[in-house]
Amino acid sequence: MKVEVHFTIPEVEPAELAGATAVVVDILRATSSLATALARGAKAIYPSPSTEEALRLAQSLGREDTLLCGERRGLMIEGYDLGNSPLEFTADAVKGKRLIMNTTNGTRALVAVQPADTVMAAAFLNLRAVADELLEREPERLVVLCAGREDGFALEDAVCAGMLLALMENRGASMEADDSARAALSLASTHSVSESFLASTEAGKGLLELGMGKDLQWCAQTDVLSLVPVLRDRALVPLRSDRT
């Protein structure tokens, strides 16, 4: 399996993704939030690259059973139903609903990799489930896209990408890793995931300043959700039922 990691969105060339399996990682908070929302019963999540596109999509889907979710600079967007905190995505709020999600980086990353054959979303919350699914599918080419921060590197995303690859490697996957996949594996071996680790990152500090420390506590959990969000017809749907 050829494995590439990209630490920022502009590094990905969407036109060259045909045939590949892509995994998007945005720990704080898009992929953590959408895995949580699907686990809590959301039917489907439409990643949207912009607020305008999100509003257009909401109109075409119909506002009944559709929630607009997302953030700019960590805060809910005016006129939206929900922000981007995983703790907002309770069963009460999202069960049976379609969500349109628009965040600074995470949903842009999901849109960037849409030309890939398969698109999945990974977080610490569902890491083993994603690794299991990849081990079963054995794609020839795996592209892991870290959403990062404002077109820059985010440590927590890189560590998650590395942990995903390490899980696969430890279970016998034969991988041909590029420079950045090697770096991610190395970063996973020198960092361990905890609330305080997340609090030490730039994105984590930003959320703490906004009073969202509880989000870090939630997102630092490993393997508490067993579903894999996969893209089907422009929306992420849960590949497995949530066992937790």
Place this chain on the structure above:
Amino acid sequence: MKVEVHFTIPEVEPAELAGATAVVVDILRATSSLATALARGAKAIYPSPSTEEALRLAQSLGREDTLLCGERRGLMIEGYDLGNSPLEFTADAVKGKRLIMNTTNGTRALVAVQPADTVMAAAFLNLRAVADELLEREPERLVVLCAGREDGFALEDAVCAGMLLALMENRGASMEADDSARAALSLASTHSVSESFLASTEAGKGLLELGMGKDLQWCAQTDVLSLVPVLRDRALVPLRSDRT
């Protein structure tokens, strides 16, 4: 000292570099080559972002005592005097000359950071000299730009950036590291520099395929040059005389 690392050129915002000290790293091969050329007696090296610009500059400087150097996909550019191999930059070839250098990534990186107050070039070859200079100057904001590969991550550049920061940290520099600086430090602690390490990287493999294995041997040497290339009036000049 606030320390930022960028693993790819597009991550840098040139307009925001005012007041900062920037260090460019392109191990294979631009910064290794230009440090070597200055050590061998080149008077000044003009980084050029394109072949057109390089030719224009050569005309305005005059072709006497001016050499055009550079590469595309590792090979010398037609009509140029030299390629981008550090082994070509012998005293016989470069002593007393001005060099105009145009490479795929390294010189683009040098041009990108020109708005910074100070611009230096670092390689394994002159790492301690650069660290010494930075420790002496104690800039408030240090921006290390890894040239990378074709707008992507290059492991050898990231490891060199991390080694530079580790050298400074070990000698008492107080650094406020961003996510990518922390990652670079971590990568420096898990990799050691050798010819075989360089041969394992994507850029290294590319050079081996072109039969340029000797370049890897040269570039893998640590602290054999004691000069710091610094930008003055659009050209890199040696800040210290070479003691080797």
